[in-house]
Amino acid sequence: MGRFAGRVVVVTGSGRPKGLGQAILQRFADEGAACVVSDVGSAGEGLATSADVLEVVADLEGRGADVLFQPCDVADEGQCEALVAAAVARFGRIDVLVNNAGIGFVMKPLLETSGADWDRVLDVNLKGAFLASRAAARQFISQGQGLDGIAGRIINIASQAAKSGFPHMAPYTASKHGMVGLTRSNAVELGPHRITVNAVCPNHVTTGLGEAQNAYFSKLLGFDSVDAYLANMKARNPLGRPGLASDTAAACAWLASVDAVYVTGEAINVSGGEEMH
Numbered sequence: 327m328g329r330f331a332g333r334v335v336v337v338t339g340s341g342r343p344k345g346l347g348q349a350i351l352q353r354f355a356d357e358g359a360a361c362v363v364s365d366v367g368s369a370g371e372g373l374a375t376s377a378d379v380l381e382v383v384a385d386l387e388g389r390g391a392d393v394l395f396q397p398c399d400v401a402d403e404g405q406c407e408a409l410v411a412a413a414v415a416r417f418g419r420i421d422v423l424v425n426n427a428g429i430g431f432v433m434k435p436l437l438e439t440s441g442a443d444w445d446r447v448l449d450v451n452l453k454g455a456f457l458a459s460r461a462a463a464r465q466f467i468s469q470g471q472g473l474d475g476i477a478g479r480i481i482n483i484a485s486q487a488a489k490s491g492f493p494h495m496a497p498y499t500a501s502k503h504g505m506v507g508l509t510r511s512n513a514v515e516l517g518p519h520r521i522t523v524n525a526v527c528p529n530h531v532t533t534g535l536g537e538a539q540n541a542y543f544s545k546l547l548g549f550d551s552v553d554a555y556l557a558n559m560k561a562r563n564p565l566g567r568p569g570l571a572s573d574t575a576a577a578c579a580w581l582a583s584v585d586a587v588y589v590t591g592e593a594i595n596v597s598g599g600e601e602m603h
Contacts, residue, residue: 425458
């Protein structure tokens with residue numbers, strides 16, 4: 327029996343092996359939670375395939391978790407409502423929503439970034455967090471407070487790019503800055519309902535998406551190889567390494583725990599000291 331036994335955790339964008347979403351669910355599964363895997367599946371760039379989802383589900387089940395997969399395009403209002411409804415139909419409640427779904431593979435100079443690029447990133451990264459949060463908050467309010475006095479937890483996966491600017495990623499950086507604003511606004515509004523809302527801001531993590539970013543930025547910044555780029559990243563980090571998916575997962579687990587019942591509206595850096603504001 328772990329500290330999240332009896333809890334139900336929904337993580338958007340969690341259907342890809344070695345992604346942040348999977349790592350977050352692994353942490354909650356290892357501590358006893360029921361897990362809702364959610365992603366949008368396609369053969370397209372950056373999207374989960376059915377084989378990906380099956381691998382993630384099988385891994386969580388192997389850890390002893392009760393698992394539901396519910397497909398969801400977070401940019402679609404109806405699908406966000408259906409995600410929460412499916413979780414409640416299966417488990418009777420939800421306790422934690424982690425807004426992890428995001429697009430980070432649109433990397434272009436500002437002058438080459440189209441309106442369609444902007445809309446695509448903002449629709450998933452920011453509008454998606456808004457729609458999923460609203461759907462979850464409605465459920466949290468209707469089901470009332472849990473044993474720890476909290477009706478629900480919303481955790482937004484922002485980024486170091488929520489605090490600092492990055493070249494060739496204007497839509498992504500804007501969306502993550504916006505996510506911090508959404509976090510703060512929702513924390514104020516939902517606090518009286520005993521719902522906490524926080525953001526986690528990791529530095530670079532080499533997931534599948536991170537690998538694409540490594541390849542792009544190593545060339546952009548003039549490094550001879552991806553290895554040289556990663557070595558430089560390691561050297562300038564106060565703790566001497568890039569982030570791991572497990573670092574972000576640990577922060578999410580703490581924010582969902584009884585120890586964080588009085589923490590809301592925060593955007594917590596998980597960056598080894600690389601980001602300090």
